[in-house]
Structure formats: C-alpha cells, structure tokens
Amino acid sequence: MDSFVRALASVDAHFVFLVFIGSFAGLVxxxxxxxxxxxxxxxxxxxxxxxxxxxxxxxxxGVYVSGVYGGCVSxxxxxxxxxxxxxxxxxxxxxxxxxxxxxxxxxxxxFHSFTGTLFGFLALAVAAxxxxxxxxxxxxMDYFLLAVFGMLSVxxxxxxxxxxxxxxxxxxxxxxxxxxxxxxxxxxYTFDTLNLQAGISLIPALIGxxxxxxxxxxxxxxxxxxxxxxxxxMRRDFKGQMKHMGLSLRASVIGTIxxxxxxxxxxxxxxxxxxxxxATVRNPKRPFGEGTxxxxxxxxxxxxxxxxxxxxxxxxxxxxxxAVTAVILAAFYVHGLHPGPLLFTTTPDLFxxxxxxxxxxxxxxxxxxxxxxxSFSRIVLVPKKFLLPIVSVFCxxxxxxxxxxxxxxxxxxxxxxxxxxxxSRGYPVAxxxxxxxxxxxxxxxxxxxxxxxxxxxxxxxSLFVHPTTLVLTALVVVTILLNIPPVGRFVRxxxxx
Numbered sequence: 001m002d003s004f005v006r007a008l009a010s011v012d013a014h015f016v017f018l019v020f021i022g023s024f025a026g027l028v029x030x031x032x033x034x035x036x037x038x039x040x041x042x043x044x045x046x047x048x049x050x051x052x053x054x055x056x057x058x059x060x061x062g063v064y065v066s067g068v069y070g071g072c073v074s075x076x077x078x079x080x081x082x083x084x085x086x087x088x089x090x091x092x093x094x095x096x097x098x099x100x101x102x103x104x105x106x107x108x109x110x111f112h113s114f115t116g117t118l119f120g121f122l123a124l125a126v127a128a129x130x131x132x133x134x135x136x137x138x139x140x141m142d143y144f145l146l147a148v149f150g151m152l153s154v155x156x157x158x159x160x161x162x163x164x165x166x167x168x169x170x171x172x173x174x175x176x177x178x179x180x181x182x183x184x185x186x187x188x189y190t191f192d193t194l195n196l197q198a199g200i201s202l203i204p205a206l207i208g209x210x211x212x213x214x215x216x217x218x219x220x221x222x223x224x225x226x227x228x229x230x231x232x233x234m235r236r237d238f239k240g241q242m243k244h245m246g247l248s249l250r251a252s253v254i255g256t257i258x259x260x261x262x263x264x265x266x267x268x269x270x271x272x273x274x275x276x277x278x279a280t281v282r283n284p285k286r287p288f289g290e291g292t293x294x295x296x297x298x299x300x301x302x303x304x305x306x307x308x309x310x311x312x313x314x315x316x317x318x319x320x321x322x323a324v325t326a327v328i329l330a331a332f333y334v335h336g337l338h339p340g341p342l343l344f345t346t347t348p349d350l351f352x353x354x355x356x357x358x359x360x361x362x363x364x365x366x367x368x369x370x371x372x373x374x375s376f377s378r379i380v381l382v383p384k385k386f387l388l389p390i391v392s393v394f395c396x397x398x399x400x401x402x403x404x405x406x407x408x409x410x411x412x413x414x415x416x417x418x419x420x421x422x423x424s425r426g427y428p429v430a431x432x433x434x435x436x437x438x439x440x441x442x443x444x445x446x447x448x449x450x451x452x453x454x455x456x457x458x459x460x461x462s463l464f465v466h467p468t469t470l471v472l473t474a475l476v477v478v479t480i481l482l483n484i485p486p487v488g489r490f491v492r493x494x495x496x497x
Contacts, residue, residue, distance in 0.1 A: 016360060018059045018062070019058045019357060019360045022059040024062075024066070025062070026062055026066030026069075027066040027365075027373075029063070029067050030066060030073070030082045031082050032074070037083065038323040040063045041327045044059055044063060045327060045330055048060070048331070053335045061357040061361045064361070065304075065361035065362055067324075068113075071083035071085060071303075072113065076089065076090075076094060076097055076102060076106055076109065077376060080395075081210060083266070084266065086270070087433055088295070089109065089295075091289050091295050092291050095289070095290055102379075103377045105293070108244075108296045108300075110366060111366070112241070113304045113365065115249075115252065116251070116304035116305040117361075119252035119253075120305040121308040124308040124311055137468050139466055140446070141449035142466065143442075143445040144441075144446045146268070147438040147442045147445075150271055151438065166431070168430075171435065172431060172439060173439040175200050175432075176435060176437075176440050178190065199440075205433065207412050208414065209429040209433055211395045214391070216416060217420055244293065247294060251273035251297065251301035254272050254276060255304065255309060259308065259310040259312075260312045265323070266306045267437050268438070269303055271299075273298040273302035311325060311328075314328065314329055315354070316339075337350060396409055399412040419432075
C-alpha cells in the first residue's frame with residue numbers, strides 16, 4: 001500500500017502530459033495502416049533510454065494503449081485494420097460505415113476499448129499471479145489446439161459455409177510456412193528467393209487483403225460515389241452503451257486471459273470474443289457481419305483487455321505476452337530494472353507506476369476518442385474517385401514504411417489481387433490473415449508436442465493428459481460438430497435458438 005501512495009505522489013502534471021503525448025501519437029500510429037504500436041514503442045525505447053523510468057513509461061504506456069485502440073479507426077472507415085488485432089472490428093464496423101453509421105461505430109469502439117483497457121489493468125492489479133498460473137499451464141499441444149479453435153471459429157463466422165472459411169484459413173497457414181522454419185532451420189517454399197527466407201510479413205498481407213482488395217472491389221463495381229450519404233452524428237450516449245456491458249465484460253475476460261498466454265495476443269482474443277458474441281447475443285441489432293454494434297463491442301473490448309493481460313506475465317515472470325511487451329521488456333533492461341518473481345520485493349514502486357500510467361492512458365484514450373476521432377468519420381463522405389487513390393497511396397506508403405522493402409510492396413499488390421479473387425468467389429479473407437498470424441505457432445507447437453509425446457510411455461496419454469488440453473480438444477470437436485448443418489440445426493432446435 002505504501003508503494004501505491006508513493007507512486008501517486010510522483011504523478012504530476014508532467015507525468016500526465018507525457019501520457020497524453022504518447023496517447024496522441026499512439027492514436028495516429030494505430031490509425032495509419034502499416035504503422036504499429038510495436039514500431040512506435042521500439043522507437044521510444046531508443047529515445048527515452050536516458051530519461052528517468054517514470055517519464056519513459058508514461059510515454060510508452062500512452063503509445064501502447066492508444067496504438068491498440070487506433071487500429072479501429074481505419075478498420076471502421078476504410079476497411080483496413082490498423083493492426084492485426086482490429087481484423088474482427090472490420091466485420092461489423094465497415095458495414096456500419098456503409099450504412100451511414102460511422103460515428104456510431106467509432107463511439108462504440110471508443111467506449112468499449114476504454115472498458116476493455118480498464119478491465120485489463122484492474123485484472124493486472126488484482127489477479128496477476130492467478131492469471132499467470134493459468135497461462136503457465138499451457139503445453140505445446142494447448143497452443144496448437146487454441147490456434148485450431150480460433151481458425152475454426154473465424155472460418156465459420158465469416159463465411160456462409162465452414163468449408164470455404166477453412167480453405168481460406170488453411171491457405172493462410174500454408175503461406176505462414178514460407179521461410180526458414182524454427183525447429184530445424186531449413187528453408188521452405190522460398191524458391192531460392194532471398195526475400196522469402198524471413199517468411200511472408202504480416203503487414204503487406206494485411207494491407208493487401210483488406211485495403212487494396214477493397215480498392216479493386218470498388219473499382220470493379222464502378223460506383224464512384226461516397227461510401228455513405230452521411231457519417232452519422234457521434235452521440236456520446238454512455239447510457240446506450242451500458243446495455244452492452246455484459247458482453248463487454250465477458251469479452252474483456254477472454255482478452256485478459258488470452259493476453260496472458262505468451263505468443264497469442266489481440267488477434268486471437270478479438271476473434272474468440274467475436275465468436276462468443278455470435279454464440280451468446282440474442283436479438284442483435286442486425287445479423288453479425290452486416291453491421292451490428294455487438295460485433296464491435298466484443299472485438300474492441302477483448303483486444304484492449306489484452307494490454308493488461310500481456311503485462312501480467314511480463315511483470316511477474318519476465319515473459320512478454322506479445323510483441324509490444326517484448327519491446328517494453330527491453331525498456332526495463334535498458335533502465336536497469338528486472339521484472340520477474342522478485343519484482344514486488346526488489347522494485348515495489350515499479351508495479352503501481354505502470355498501473356497508474358495505464359489507467360491515466362485509458363482515460364486520455366477515451367477523451368481523444370470523444371473529441372478527436374469524430375472528425376475522422378467524415379472520410380466516408382469523400383467521393384470514391386478521390387478516396388480510392390488516397391487509400392492506394394496509403395497502402396503503398398504503409399507497406400514500405402513497415403519493412404523498407406519494395407519487395408513487400410509487390411507482395412501487398414499480390415495479396416490485394418488474391419483477396420479480390422477470393423471475395424468475388426465467396427471466400428472470406430479474414431481466416432487467411434488469421435492463418436498467417438497463427439501458422440508459425442501452430443507448426444512449431446505441434447512439432448514440439450509430437451516430439452514430447454514420442455518420448456513418453458504412451459503417445460496418446462502424453463498428448464491429452466492435461467486438463468487444458470482436454471478442454472481445448474472438446475471445444476474444437478464441438479465447433480466442428482456445430483458447423484455440420486444437421487447437427488447445428490438439431491442443437492439450435494433443442495436450445496430454441
């Protein structure tokens with residue numbers, strides 16, 4: 001308790017100002033396709049290495065919190081997720097923008113990003129050690145099954161049939177195999193091309209499949225009018241958003257737990273929460289995928305709750321939960337600090353400063369969303385003959401800025417063409433993105449699980465003896481069964497759904 005009092009005493013106007021600067025920068029970075037919170041945080045570590053730790057963390061936490069939130073802006077307005085964790089936000093956010101409800105979609109995303117972030121940091125404060133213990137129970141087979149569950153979920157949600165969704169996801173996993181594999185260090189599917197040895201970067205794939213695909217799709221339709229006849233008016237209706245709080249809290253729990261599992265992060269959390277919303281929400285405003293606010297609530301609550309979740313293993317075990325916390329871990333070492341089991345005894349003032357900084361950042365993020373982001377929503381009123389060239393330029397600049405490589409720009413164009421062909425034939429592109437995100441984790445952990453099982457006395461027992469493995473296996477089996485039409489209809493009839 002004394003450490004919290006000392007931390008509060010150290011919070012002054014200078015500290016809050018640095019959080020604000022970081023939050024504003026994070027919003028800009030998150031909203032621009034190709035720029036990421038990870039990139040911005042890495043840059044800040046090099047800038048703030050000579051600062052005192054409190055000031056450095058104030059800036060970094062601001063960028064982290066608003067950078068994750070900022071991805072929803074481009075996801076809603078131009079159907080390009082500003083970050084992989086915002087992929088699920090495009091499912092209903094962009095359809096709402098097409099219906100002239102861009103401002104409402106952004107307000108929904110803002111409010112529930114705030115609640116998710118707040119929940120994540122409160123969970124960090126009260127449940128750091130218990131949640132970490134859950135995360136530590138995951139075996140290689142559990143990571144593989146979690147990835148499979150996520151693939152099956154999004155495959156069924158974003159396509160009229162599970163088969164097309166799974167084909168799209170499998171293609172993404174196949175593309176994730178390109179490059180030097182981690183277990184044996186051998187090159188796969190590189191065709192002796194040096195640029196492919198590092199694998200296919202997620203940023204050009206993400207921008208191509210969502211951004212450039214949208215450009216090609218709009219051009220093929222020949223409609224050059226504005227995206228919507230109105231952007232809507234942002235009514236800061238707190239009471240109206242409270243009706244979604246049950247879903248928001250459940251999605252935040254999913255995000256916190258998934259965030260605490262190293263190597264997972266926002267994309268998986270958002271998609272699992274979206275799947276949960278589809279399964280549990282009764283009488284949504286519209287069908288999911290056609291512009292219902294509940295889809296945004298689930299996605300944004302979960303991916304922002306991941307922030308607090310990812311900090312749990314970082315602070316208690318010195319294990320980063322995602323790419324941004326890996327950079328923050330480097331910041332700790334730069335400043336001579338060593339997070340881990342002895343954190344609370346060796347540096348007791350560190351933990352409360354991070355909590356306070358995160359909570360301040362969440363409030364500033366809400367204020368920026370209320371007073372700055374609404375002006376962005378007018379982009380849907382710009383005629384497409386002006387907007388599409390601008391989006392195309394953003395696609396090229398964002399891709400090049402992410403990797404400083406012309407080859408990746410070419411890859412972005414290729415993925416844009418692939419996405420356009422898939423969309424025209426009814427294949428969803430979101431499972432392909434998830435396959436690219438999860439493919440490496442699936443491959444590595446499946447092979448590790450096989451090696452561990454082969455060394456045991458009984459192969460099947462070694463694979464499935466752990467409780468978490470059994471639970472995840474059951475989820476995978478149930479998901480497959482529910483997507484078989486006769487079984488799904490029977491279950492819905494029995495449950496009166």
